[in-house]
Amino acid sequence: MTRRTDAPGAPVTMATVARRAGVSTQTVSNAFNAPELLRSETLVRVRKAVAELNYRPHRAARSLRTRSSKLIGYAIRASDGGGNVMDRFLHALSQSAAEAGYRVLLFPSPAGPAELEEYEELLREHSVDAFALTHTVRGDKRQTWLHRRGIPFVAFGRTWGSKGVGDWVDVDGAAGTGQAVDHLVQLGHRRIAYLGWPAGSPVGDDRLRGWKEAMKRHGLPVRGLRAQALGEVEQGAAAAGGLLDAGASAVVTASDTLAMGCYLALRDRGLSAGRDVSVVGFDDAPAAQLLSPGLTTLRQPMEDVGQMCMQLLLKRITDPSAPAERVLLAPHLVVRDSTAPVPLTA
Amino acid sequence: MTRRTDAPGAPVTMATVARRAGVSTQTVSNAFNAPELLRSETLVRVRKAVAELNYRPHRAARSLRTRSSKLIGYAIRASDGGGNVMDRFLHALSQSAAEAGYRVLLFPSPAGPAELEEYEELLREHSVDAFALTHTVRGDKRQTWLHRRGIPFVAFGRTWGSKGVGDWVDVDGAAGTGQAVDHLVQLGHRRIAYLGWPAGSPVGDDRLRGWKEAMKRHGLPVRGLRAQALGEVEQGAAAAGGLLDAGASAVVTASDTLAMGCYLALRDRGLSAGRDVSVVGFDDAPAAQLLSPGLTTLRQPMEDVGQMCMQLLLKRITDPSAPAERVLLAPHLVVRDSTAPVPLTA
DNA sequence: TTTCTTCGTTAGATCGATCAAATTCACAAT
DNA sequence: ATTGTGAATTTGATCGATCTAACGAAGAAA
Numbered sequence: 001m002t003r004r005t006d007a008p009g010a011p012v013t014m015a016t017v018a019r020r021a022g023v024s025t026q027t028v029s030n031a032f033n034a035p036e037l038l039r040s041e042t043l044v045r046v047r048k049a050v051a052e053l054n055y056r057p058h059r060a061a062r063s064l065r066t067r068s069s070k071l072i073g074y075a076i077r078a079s080d081g082g083g084n085v086m087d088r089f090l091h092a093l094s095q096s097a098a099e100a101g102y103r104v105l106l107f108p109s110p111a112g113p114a115e116l117e118e119y120e121e122l123l124r125e126h127s128v129d130a131f132a133l134t135h136t137v138r139g140d141k142r143q144t145w146l147h148r149r150g151i152p153f154v155a156f157g158r159t160w161g162s163k164g165v166g167d168w169v170d171v172d173g174a175a176g177t178g179q180a181v182d183h184l185v186q187l188g189h190r191r192i193a194y195l196g197w198p199a200g201s202p203v204g205d206d207r208l209r210g211w212k213e214a215m216k217r218h219g220l221p222v223r224g225l226r227a228q229a230l231g232e233v234e235q236g237a238a239a240a241g242g243l244l245d246a247g248a249s250a251v252v253t254a255s256d257t258l259a260m261g262c263y264l265a266l267r268d269r270g271l272s273a274g275r276d277v278s279v280v281g282f283d284d285a286p287a288a289q290l291l292s293p294g295l296t297t298l299r300q301p302m303e304d305v306g307q308m309c310m311q312l313l314l315k316r317i318t319d320p321s322a323p324a325e326r327v328l329l330a331p332h333l334v335v336r337d338s339t340a341p342v343p344l345t346a
Numbered sequence: 347m348t349r350r351t352d353a354p355g356a357p358v359t360m361a362t363v364a365r366r367a368g369v370s371t372q373t374v375s376n377a378f379n380a381p382e383l384l385r386s387e388t389l390v391r392v393r394k395a396v397a398e399l400n401y402r403p404h405r406a407a408r409s410l411r412t413r414s415s416k417l418i419g420y421a422i423r424a425s426d427g428g429g430n431v432m433d434r435f436l437h438a439l440s441q442s443a444a445e446a447g448y449r450v451l452l453f454p455s456p457a458g459p460a461e462l463e464e465y466e467e468l469l470r471e472h473s474v475d476a477f478a479l480t481h482t483v484r485g486d487k488r489q490t491w492l493h494r495r496g497i498p499f500v501a502f503g504r505t506w507g508s509k510g511v512g513d514w515v516d517v518d519g520a521a522g523t524g525q526a527v528d529h530l531v532q533l534g535h536r537r538i539a540y541l542g543w544p545a546g547s548p549v550g551d552d553r554l555r556g557w558k559e560a561m562k563r564h565g566l567p568v569r570g571l572r573a574q575a576l577g578e579v580e581q582g583a584a585a586a587g588g589l590l591d592a593g594a595s596a597v598v599t600a601s602d603t604l605a606m607g608c609y610l611a612l613r614d615r616g617l618s619a620g621r622d623v624s625v626v627g628f629d630d631a632p633a634a635q636l637l638s639p640g641l642t643t644l645r646q647p648m649e650d651v652g653q654m655c656m657q658l659l660l661k662r663i664t665d666p667s668a669p670a671e672r673v674l675l676a677p678h679l680v681v682r683d684s685t686a687p688v689p690l691t692a
Numbered sequence: 693t694t695t696c697t698t699c700g701t702t703a704g705a706t707c708g709a710t711c712a713a714a715t716t717c718a719c720a721a722t
Numbered sequence: 723a724t725t726g727t728g729a730a731t732t733t734g735a736t737c738g739a740t741c742t743a744a745c746g747a748a749g750a751a752a
Binding site: 023024025026027030037038039042061063064065066067 | 699700701702703706707708709
């Protein structure tokens with residue numbers, strides 16, 4: 001026999017609410033999922049009961065019936081080294097997800113080919129409705145795999161290969177370095193150098209292109225104003241030295257680390273960033289504002305990236321067959337003291 | 347009427363598996379949850395059917411019946427600035443959780459008093475079984491709140507207030523700076539300075555204490571070998587200058603940022619870290635190994651922290667009334683080139 | 693008055709698993 | 723042959739919501 005009384009301490013379910021409001025459970029359900037179906041007076045009554053009992057629908061029950069977990073899977077990597085960028089993305093993503101009634105399910109991603117098995121496992125258990133991908137690489141298998149099965153997903157990071165599938169959001173590196181050049185030109189610089197990574201990395205090539213195109217747009221020469229180094233500070237310093245010798249009055253770099261290399265190269269020559277030579281970094285790492293002088297750098301708009309990812313994902317969930325959307329967002333130039341007008345003596 | 351045939355494309359449920367294995371659904375359930383109850387021959391038969399159908403139990407259904415979501419809630423903050431420490435914690439936590447059959451549910455934590463409402467919401471919906479807390483502060487309300495309701499939780503970060511409740515895991519800052527001193531003493535240093543933050547921050551005071559106690563243990567003087575600065579690199583450099591003037595041959599610092607200040611102070615004097623004066627940082631920030639020379643620093647054992655958190659949490663879930671456990675883990679000294687034997691000239 | 697609509701609400705089945713209790717079976721003890 | 727015992731398996735109820743379909747009441751049209 002079903003319990004008719006509401007013992008204190010008994011779990012509060014829809015039936016409890018229904019009893020108190022003097023309606024059926026279906027009406028309570030409608031109050032949550034289709035309030036427009038209720039007469040406004042009934043709605044008020046149900047809402048009152050919900051508030052008094054502090055009731056919320058049981059996720060598992062709802063999810064079992066509706067076949068939707070309202071969870072988005074996100075694979076976290078061992079140590080992505082991405083500095084605080086991934087942190088910010090994750091926060092922005094979960095924030096936007098929450099606003100849309102979703103939450104983020106975190107799972108550790110085994111590197112390599114076993115990775116897809118984790119995705120599959122989550123799907124088999126119906127643990128997630130969709131995925132958010134990051135750390136996309138050339139010819140990433142995940143996109144096509146998910147696409148083939150009709151699982152909604154969105155990627156932070158473009159599909160670099162020619163024939164990519166699915167929606168993505170990415171940061172426009174070229175626009176970023178372009179902005180940096182514009183900023184420096186406005187300060188009177190003309191010999192604006194670029195310090196990047198060796199050719200071949202898509203992200204690096206993109207940032208280089210932005211500098212090159214902006215220089216052309218302003219009618220400025222680029223010959224001899226380009227150097228490259230790997231991610232180490234000291235190597236950056238060596239490469240930056242060459243650019244200074246070539247008479248650069250400003251250096252746009254592919255990363256804050258390389259920018260730190262510039263700082264060192266300047267210090268070794270008794271010069272100072274900002275005062276003598278302007279330097280622009282990329283990423284706005286935590287160290288950037290701690291440096292002295294504070295580093296002018298390109299901050300990736302992770303809040304917007306997360307929000308946009310969620311927006312595309314929701315659209316995809318709603319309409320799985322809509323054409324893919326791709327969004328490029330420009331980084332934001334954070335101006336600190338490492339950029340300044342060209343010194344008169346130069 | 348119940349469907350007796352298994353149409354292709356129909357969802358694979360326990361009934362499908364049961365039919366194929368020629369057993370009841372309960373037996374399939376037992377194969378997952380209590381395999382020792384089955385005759386080994388039956389178990390094999392069921393496992394075979396499971397494998398052929400690629401079946402996994404539906405999370406929501408299981409969770410509805412067992413009243414356990416197997417999810418651990420974790421509140422992600424806007425930008426905790428914790429560098430890569432939180433990243434590593436989160437990865438370690440989800441890794442250990444996965445090994446125990448749990449996953450991590452990420453939710454954005456609104457700052458301030460509204461925070462607890464998010465926790466409550468998750469509990470009301472039965473979305474999580476337990477919580478992992480970080481960023482604990484003096485007199486944190488979350489611990490007592492969760493404790494009072496009997497919700498299992500674990501904190502990364504000790505309860506600094508006197509009357510804390512609940513299990514926690516933390517990094518032993520004092521042990522870290524102590525190790526740094528030991529290492530330097532072994533290299534022949536005697537005038538080992540400490541560069542920390544202004545008194546008052548519990549973490550900072552802890553690290554200072556470790557240095558002081560280790561110095562006493564080795565019978566070394568501490569007078570005049572202590573300075574403090576806020577988190578900025580340049581201020582660190584100024585403070586470090588004083589220590590160098592006081593004849594320090596090595597500096598233990600409270601953070602990698604302060605260590606970078608030492609680098610600058612040395613460079614300004616034409617000296618170099620490692621060769622002339624040894625420097626030890628704290629945290630192993632991404633920049634630490636990029637610096638030149640590479641920074642010897644104390645790396646927080648986040649993998650162990652995450653694992654231990656999960657271990658305590660599982661115990662707590664199993665036995666909610668067991669006495670609280672607290673674990674302190676020592677950081678690991680990562681030796682790079684910024685520490686070296688005392689130069690002969692000194 | 694009767695019948696037809698429409699709107700709001702209710703009743704009963706269902707999602708896919710686990711729990712508690714009942715049942716079957718093999719085998720030993722009486 | 724009968725009963726007892728324990729292990730292996732099955733049966734039926736249940737978790738808490740949503741779905742489909744049916745129902746009742748109010749007002750409009752006949």
